Every structure is written in structure tokens, then in C-alpha cells.
Amino acid sequence: MTSPDVIVIGAGCAGLAAACALADRGARVLVLEARGRLGGRATAFQDRESGEWVDNGQHVLMGCYHETRKYLARVGASDAVQFQPQLAFTCVDRDGRVSTLACPDWRPPYHLAGGLLRWKALGWGDRLAATRIMGGLQAARRAITHGAAPPVLPGETVAAWLARYRQTPRLVALLWEPLAIAALNQSIQQAEAAPFVRILGQIFSDDPFDAALGVPARPLHEVFGEPARAYLEARGGQVRLDSLSRVVLAGDRVAYVDTRGTSIRARTVILAVPWFGLSGVLRGSEQGPMAELLAREALRESSSIVSVNLWLERGALPAPFVGLPERTFHWMFDKRWAFGEAASHITLVASGADEVLRQSNEELGALALREATDAIPSLRQARVQRILPVREPNATFSLAAGQPPRSGPGTPVQGLLLAGDWTDTGLPATIEGAVLSGHKAAAAVA
Ligand SMILES: Cc1cc2nc3c(=O)[nH]c(=O)nc-3n(C[C@H](O)[C@H](O)[C@H](O)COP(=O)(O)OP(=O)(O)OC[C@H]3O[C@@H](n4cnc5c(N)ncnc54)[C@H](O)[C@@H]3O)c2cc1C
Numbered sequence: 343m344t345s346p347d348v349i350v351i352g353a354g355c356a357g358l359a360a361a362c363a364l365a366d367r368g369a370r371v372l373v374l375e376a377r378g379r380l381g382g383r384a385t386a387f388q389d390r391e392s393g394e395w396v397d398n399g400q401h402v403l404m405g406c407y408h409e410t411r412k413y414l415a416r417v418g419a420s421d422a423v424q425f426q427p428q429l430a431f432t433c434v435d436r437d438g439r440v441s442t443l444a445c446p447d448w449r450p451p452y453h454l455a456g457g458l459l460r461w462k463a464l465g466w467g468d469r470l471a472a473t474r475i476m477g478g479l480q481a482a483r484r485a486i487t488h489g490a491a492p493p494v495l496p497g498e499t500v501a502a503w504l505a506r507y508r509q510t511p512r513l514v515a516l517l518w519e520p521l522a523i524a525a526l527n528q529s530i531q532q533a534e535a536a537p538f539v540r541i542l543g544q545i546f547s548d549d550p551f552d553a554a555l556g557v558p559a560r561p562l563h564e565v566f567g568e569p570a571r572a573y574l575e576a577r578g579g580q581v582r583l584d585s586l587s588r589v590v591l592a593g594d595r596v597a598y599v600d601t602r603g604t605s606i607r608a609r610t611v612i613l614a615v616p617w618f619g620l621s622g623v624l625r626g627s628e629q630g631p632m633a634e635l636l637a638r639e640a641l642r643e644s645s646s647i648v649s650v651n652l653w654l655e656r657g658a659l660p661a662p663f664v665g666l667p668e669r670t671f672h673w674m675f676d677k678r679w680a681f682g683e684a685a686s687h688i689t690l691v692a693s694g695a696d697e698v699l700r701q702s703n704e705e706l707g708a709l710a711l712r713e714a715t716d717a718i719p720s721l722r723q724a725r726v727q728r729i730l731p732v733r734e735p736n737a738t739f740s741l742a743a744g745q746p747p748r749s750g751p752g753t754p755v756q757g758l759l760l761a762g763d764w765t766d767t768g769l770p771a772t773i774e775g776a777v778l779s780g781h782k783a784a785a786a787v788a
Contacts, residue, residue, distance in 0.1 A: 343580045346372035348787060349599050349608040351587045351623055354382025355773050356761040357614030358570040359413045359780030361579065364787060366416065371579040372608070374601050376586040380567025382616070383737060384773060391728055392653060392687070395561035399649045399734055400675045400689045402524060402663075403556035406544035407774040409781055419569040422560050424680060428453065429545075429553035433516060433665030434717040435463060440660065443517070445553065451479045451546040454553070458517070468513045475507040482543030492539035497743055500526070503535035520665045523672050526741055526770045527645045527693045533741040537770040557662060557680050566773070589613065591627045595756050612783050614761040617642045618736050631754035638746040642764065645771075647737035648695040650710035650729065651687045657724030659688060666690075669713045670698055687728075690714060699733055706731040738771030739764045751783040759783045 348364050350357045353375035361371045379385055386395045403410060403423055414420045430444040445457035458464060458472040481493045494503055500522050504514055519530055525541050526533045545553045558565045571581045587601040589611055598605040615623050617639045624632050650671070662679035666672055671692045677685035690710045692698055698706060707729035715721045739745070748766035751759045761783035762776065769775035 343370065343372050344606065346370045346580075346606070346608045348372070348610045348612065349374065349606060350612045350614055350761075351589070351599065352376075352382065352614035352616075352619070352762070353380045353567065353570075353581060353583075354614060354616070354762070355384055355410075355413075355566050355776035356763065356765075356780040356783075357382075357612065358566065359409070359777040360612050360614060360761050360784045361780075362413065362416055362570050362573050363781055363784035365574050365577040365579050367784075367788070368577075369787075371574060372606065373574065373579070373581040374585040374587040374599070375581065375583050378583050379563055380571060380581070380583070381563045383734065384562045384566050386561035386563045389651075389730060391730075394685050394687065395563075396651055396687070396730065396732070397558075397562045397649075397689070398732055399647050399737065400673070400691050401558060401562060401773060402673075403558075403773060404545060404552065405549070405554040405556070406541075406547065406552035407556070407772075407777075409778040410774050413777045413781075414565075414569075417569040417573040419565055422558060422565040422569070423556040424559045425551070425556040426554045428550055429457065429555065431555065431663065431665055432661040433463065433520070433667055435516065436668050438717065438719070439463065442661075445550065447550065450548060450550050450553065451476055451483070453550050454479070454546060458513075463516055464513065468510045471508055471510045471513050475504075475509060478503075478507050478539075479542055479546045482539045483546055484543075486540060486543035486547070492536045492543065494535040494539050498535040499743075500530035500533050500535050500538045503539065504530065515667050516665075520667055520672055523693045525772070527647060527738040528741050529694050532694075533770075534743055537741055537768065540768050541770070555663075557675070559680050561681075586622075588623055588625055589627070589758065591624075591630050591632070591755060591758075594631050594754060596758050610757045610759065610787050612759045612761055612787075614780065614783070616736065616762055617739055617764040618644065635749060635753065635760075638749075639764075641746050643740035643742065643745065644736040645693075645738045645740050646695045646699045646733065646735045648692045648698055648706065648734075649732045650690045650706050651732065652690070652707075652710060652714065652726065653687050653728040654721060654724035655727055657688065657721045659718060664717065666713060666717050669717075670695075671710055671713050674714060674717070687730075688714065699735060703729070703731050741770055751779070751786045759786050
């Protein structure tokens with residue numbers, strides 16, 4: 343394709359969502375991706391030893407991911423994510439007690455109150471504390487419905503927001519911390535409350551399904567990447583892998599896009615690269631109109647995720663996923679529940695994992711195995727066949743205080759737009775944030 347209408351640089355969820363929305367409107371879109379596979383930070387690779395597809399990290403979606411669900415429906419991949427009907431999860435506390443939080447079919451947020459009242463893991467003091475936060479959830483919900491800012495105090499962290507509603511240590515450890523760390527990928531002491539409260543407002547909306555958790559039923563590239571590629575190609579678009587690209591500016595206009603030594607021109611270029619990829623894609627434009635953005639994004643910090651995949655002969659979890667509160671690995675997923683015969687591994691996930699990021703594979707494997715078998719003693723009988731850690735040092739952007747402000751899709755350069763989870767969506771670094779940013783960029787082209 344030599345003269346596309348739009349060039350999208352980056353085939354993560356943001357770039358693919360933008361490209362598909364534009365293709366839907368009849369645009370000829372060229373997507374250029376530096377890596378040899380689609381999906382960016384939501385992808386999978388084939389493990390050489392087992393032959394199985396392994397995600398770069400387990401992803402969990404929520405019913406309130408409306409833009410993501412729209413994107414999946416558009417590319418015909420709605421069935422690639424298995425959603426539960428209502429919020430429910432099993433966890434194993436530090437003392438090994440197994441319990442399940444299951445919300446009844448009541449009007450939100452009372453379905454959560456009902457679930458918490460019945461949750462065996464909690465005492466009456468914890469349940470009473472839970473009723474105190476219902477007002478906070480209602481306020482969050484009202485703010486989101488009216489397009490207002492989340493009701494938090496300036497500079498308030500998630501931990502401080504929870505303390506304002508006098509949540510007990512056990513309720514924080516068993517419910518709020520696992521939810522927050524999964525959504526924010528940062529400790530509740532560090533992360534600012536606003537994005538979390540925004541998500542809570544969305545989760546506890548009028549529709550109880552918004553709080554349901556969804557787990558991909560296929561390796562990630564088959565959920566977000568390949569269906570989008572097929573969708574684009576069927577509409578005259580093209581996706582090129584192994585195509586590290588650079589935008590060359592001429593004053594406040596895009597002169598051309600350079601990819602593998604070829605120059606391509608288009609009326610609109612969408613940069614859908616992560617914040618840490620901007621300096622590369624705009625190399626040579628450090629002094630021009632993009633200087634301010636580049637300087638800002640150079641200051642944005644990252645938060646890491648470490649996953650350890652375990653192949654255990656005859657080892658299985660009692661549920662598709664299990665929360666492991668107050669441990670290094672916060673959640674454990676049995677891929678067989680989601681993938682069926684195609685997988686035989688268990689994945690443990692440590693979010694906000696900077697403390698263990700530099701541990702050796704052996705140390706990580708031993709830690710993951712210890713935490714898994716402490717929580718589920720029956721796993722001790724299973725023979726360990728293989729251990730495969732995966733590190734993502736730049737999994738998400740930091741939500742700690744002092745991070746630079748986030749940019750909208752527009753730039754000072756004519757025809758140059760931005761997309762990516764790090765742009766100004768109000769959401770943390772999530773699939774939903776990425777897809778929303780892609781849809782916003784596509785709308786800005788119009
Ligand atoms: C291990 C892990 C677990 C996660 N868990 C969850 C979860 O449970 N739920 C959730 O909602 N979110 C989760 N996330 C976050 C989510 O994956 C990201 O927010 C989302 O995928 C970001 O998408 P993006 O398109 O904005 O960016 P990316 O996915 O980073 O895509 C950007 C693309 O641009 C490409 N690129 C960069 N520079 C160039 C260049 N010069 N030329 C061409 N291409 C270039 C990159 O190769 C990449 O493919 C997780 C992330 C990780 C890493």
C-alpha cells in the first residue's frame with residue numbers, strides 16, 4: 343500500500359482499535375508494527391519446550407470495559423473472552439482458608455454489600471466497615487455518570503481514600519488491595535486514588551455485569567491482534583510486522599513516515615506507541631513542536647509485572663483463578679479452565695513487581711512454587727515439569743503522585759495524533775484505556 347489514508351504506528355490495542363474504527367468508516371489504513379507479533383503489551387509467544395502459547399502476562403477484563411467489548415464485537419472476537427455473569431472470586435488467605443466472594447443478583451452497589459455480608463472470610467466488624475464505603479461508591483458512580491472528576495481529595499492515595507471510609511485491615515487485604523493492584527498495577531500506598539475511584543464508579547454502575555470479571559479464552563494475540571488484522575485486511579487495510587518506523591516532521595507538518603528505509607505519506611498519522619517508545623518514533627524531532635511532549639513523557643515512570651508459568655503434572659486449581667492476598671504473587675490462574683486442552687500451565691502474577699523484577703529465574707520459580715503450594719497444598723503432590731518466568735518491566739505507567747500530566751489525542755503537528763493507554767483517558771494503564779484512546783484518536787480524525 344503506497345498511499346494509505348491513515349498510517350497507524352504501533353499494533354497494540356490502542357493502534358488496532360483506532361485502525362479498525364477508521365477502516366469501519368471506509369479509510370484505507372496501514373498499520374506499522376516494530377515487533378514480529380501483534381498486540382504490544384497484550385500478546386503471546388510460543389514456548390519452545392512445551393509448544394504451548396504463553397501470554398506475556400495474564401490479562402483480566404471487566405464487564406465495564408465497554409469500549410473493549412465494542413472493539414471485540416467489531417472484529418468478531420467477543421467469544422474470545424469468557425465473562426462471569428456476576429463478580430465472583432475465590433481467595434486463599436495467609437492462614438490457608440479458602441473462601442469465595444459471590445455477589446447476588448441485586449441492584450448495584452447493594453450486590454457487593456450482599457456478597458460481602460455472605461463472604462465467610464470476613465468478620466462482622468469487616469462487614470460493618472464495608473457498609474461505610476457504599477456512600478463512596480455511590481458518589482463515584484454519580485460523578486462518572488455526570489462526567490465529573492472522581493470524588494477524591496487532592497493528592498489522595500488509594501490507601502488514604504480507603505482509610506477515609508474506615509475500611510478494616512482485613513477488608514483492605516482481602517478485597518480492596520487485590521482489586522486495586524489488579525486494576526492499577528501499583529501498591530495502594532503509592533497509587534493516586536482518582537483512577538481507582540473512577541474504575542469503581544464504572545464497576546459499580548447500574549448494570550451488575552459491569553463488575554463481572556472476564557478471562558481470555560485464547561492466547562492474547564488471538565484475542566486482540568489476529569482478529570483485528572483479518573478485519574483490516576478484509577477492508578483494504580494492511581498490517582506490516584517487523585516495521586520499526588519513524589515520523590519525519592517538516593515544521594508543524596508530517597513530511598513522511600520512514601519504515602525500513604521506505605518513505606510513506608498519508609494525510610493522517612496516529613502514533614500508537616507507548617510513552618517509552620515516543621523518543622524512538624520521533625527521533626530527530628527533539629527540537630520541534632513535539633519537544634514539550636517528548637520532555638514530558640521522558641519523565642513518566644513505569645511499573646512492572648512479573649509472571650511465573652508453572653507446568654505441574656496433574657496439578658489443578660479449585661477455580662479458574664484464585665486470589666492470593668498478602669503474598670508476592672497476587673493472583674494465580676489455571677489456563678486449562680480457559681484454554682481447555684490447548685494449555686496445561688498455571689500462571690502466577692505479581693503486579694507492581696519492582697521488588698522481585700531482578701530476581702533470577704530460579705529464585706522467582708522457587709518463590710512462585712512456594713506461594714502456590716502454601717495456598718493450595720494439593721499442588722505439593724504434583725511433579726514440576728517446567729517453570730517459565732516472564733518479566734515486563736514497563737507493563738504500565740506509574741500512577742504515583744508527581745507524574746507528568748497526560749496528553750489528549752491532538753498534537754501541535756497537523757495530521758499527527760496520539761493514542762495509547764498513557765494518553766488522557768482518566769483510566770489506569772488497561773486494555774480499556776488503550777482501546778478508548780484508539781477510538782478517541784479515530785474520532786479526532788473525523
Ligand atoms: C504483563 C501485563 C499484564 C497486564 N494485565 C492487564 C490486565 O489484567 N487488564 C488490563 O486491562 N490491562 C492489563 N495490562 C495493561 C495492558 O496490556 C496495556 O494497557 C495495553 O495493552 C496497552 O496498549 P497500547 O496499545 O496502549 O500500547 P502497547 O501495547 O505498548 O502497543 C504499542 C505498540 O507500538 C509498537 N511500537 C513502539 N515503537 C514503535 C515504532 N517506532 N514503530 C512501530 N511500532 C512501534 C510496540 O511494539 C507495540 O506493539 C497488562 C500489561 C502487561 C504488560
